[in-house]
Amino acid sequence: MRVHHFVKLLAVTTISLQALPAVQAAEITGAGATFPYPIYAKWAEAYKQATGTGLNYQSIGSGGGIKQIKAKTVDFGASDMPLKSEDLEKEGLMQFPAIMGGVVPVINIEGIKPGQLKLTGKVIADIYLGKVTKWTAPEIASLNPGMKLPAGDITVVHRADGSGTTFVWTDYLSKVSPDFKSTVGSGTAVKWPTGVGGKGNEGVAANVQRIKGAIGYVEYAYAKKNNIAHTQVQNKDGQYVQPDDETFKAAAAGADWAKTPGMGVILTDQPGKNTWPLASASFILMHKNQADAAKGKEVLKFFDWAYKNGGKMASELDYVAMPPAVVKLVQDSWKAQLKDSSGKAIW
Numbered sequence: 001m002r003v004h005h006f007v008k009l010l011a012v013t014t015i016s017l018q019a020l021p022a023v024q025a026a027e028i029t030g031a032g033a034t035f036p037y038p039i040y041a042k043w044a045e046a047y048k049q050a051t052g053t054g055l056n057y058q059s060i061g062s063g064g065g066i067k068q069i070k071a072k073t074v075d076f077g078a079s080d081m082p083l084k085s086e087d088l089e090k091e092g093l094m095q096f097p098a099i100m101g102g103v104v105p106v107i108n109i110e111g112i113k114p115g116q117l118k119l120t121g122k123v124i125a126d127i128y129l130g131k132v133t134k135w136t137a138p139e140i141a142s143l144n145p146g147m148k149l150p151a152g153d154i155t156v157v158h159r160a161d162g163s164g165t166t167f168v169w170t171d172y173l174s175k176v177s178p179d180f181k182s183t184v185g186s187g188t189a190v191k192w193p194t195g196v197g198g199k200g201n202e203g204v205a206a207n208v209q210r211i212k213g214a215i216g217y218v219e220y221a222y223a224k225k226n227n228i229a230h231t232q233v234q235n236k237d238g239q240y241v242q243p244d245d246e247t248f249k250a251a252a253a254g255a256d257w258a259k260t261p262g263m264g265v266i267l268t269d270q271p272g273k274n275t276w277p278l279a280s281a282s283f284i285l286m287h288k289n290q291a292d293a294a295k296g297k298e299v300l301k302f303f304d305w306a307y308k309n310g311g312k313m314a315s316e317l318d319y320v321a322m323p324p325a326v327v328k329l330v331q332d333s334w335k336a337q338l339k340d341s342s343g344k345a346i347w
Contacts, residue, residue, distance in 0.1 A: 031073075
């Protein structure tokens with residue numbers, strides 16, 4: 001897929017693929033995380049061609065997705081921040097992981113190639129705290145000896161909306177920087193000490209591209225397909241690593257999906273020489289009691305198809321498909337938790 005076409009695709013925040021007549025085709029609706037939007041768009045297009053069923057997915061951020069599924073205005077919500085088991089219980093929801101990927105720092109520095117600059121989590125935290133304000137600061141220069149860095153100011157770019165990508169970013173920075181944890185903390189929306197906001201991964205990517213000397217954070221597919229320079233990041237084992245599907249897989253290697261309540265595994269700052277420290281799963285939220293059982297089953301059919309047929313498409317965008325053992329856990333949870341109005345399993 002050509003880059004300019006992909007940029008056009010990302011600029012449209014709703015997947016609404018060419019519809020067949022209503023009598024011939026179903027349509028399922030979802031809303032939430034922008035992190036998985038590129039792969040959901042690709043899956044939706046292929047699924048429409050294979051089955052005639054369309055997906056209308058609003059890429060509005062995890063916070064918006066959680067609100068919409070609670071309000072029952074969509075068939076499923078999507079969030080990169082897993083809900084805690086008590087919150088799922090309170091709202092009558094179940095969740096399952098759909099895809100894994102990675103969040104990356106992105107920069108706009110003339111002459112610096114993608115993957116060339118090295119940063120540590122602590123330095124990134126200090127940049128986002130407003131403590132490191134110049135690219136020539138010794139904290140950055142010492143990590144990149146011999147690299148020509150600009151003398152200008154660093155412009156911090158962050159999300160302006162409730163965001164699972166922000167949760168991943170702030171969860172990681174809170175783990176590696178006690179100062180960041182006590183000052184900003186982690187969550188889908190936090191009070192930033194400095195910087196400019198952008199709506200969605202799309203908005204952050206656009207701001208970083210527009211502002212010289214900027215740094216931001218986006219899901220890797222946005223950086224790769226928009227040709228925005230990302231940085232290396234030092235992981236928990238002290239190794240500087242590049243983001244790709246292999247380092248994302250390495251981060252997920254030790255995850256215990258079965259024993260984590262609600263399968264809400266958080267993959268940031270995992271040990272391992274080859275792990276990307278900002279890896280994440282993205283989760284789907286559905287009501288346990290399905291008022292429209294046929295529509296609920298259509299959602300499950302879409303994700304079942306994606307698990308079985310979407311792996312190659314995922315790797316092309318540097319996402320990581322869920323392993324078969326995890327898919328079985330997910331499908332077992334569908335059978336156990338998702339019921340129609342009479343209490344009968346819909347899967």
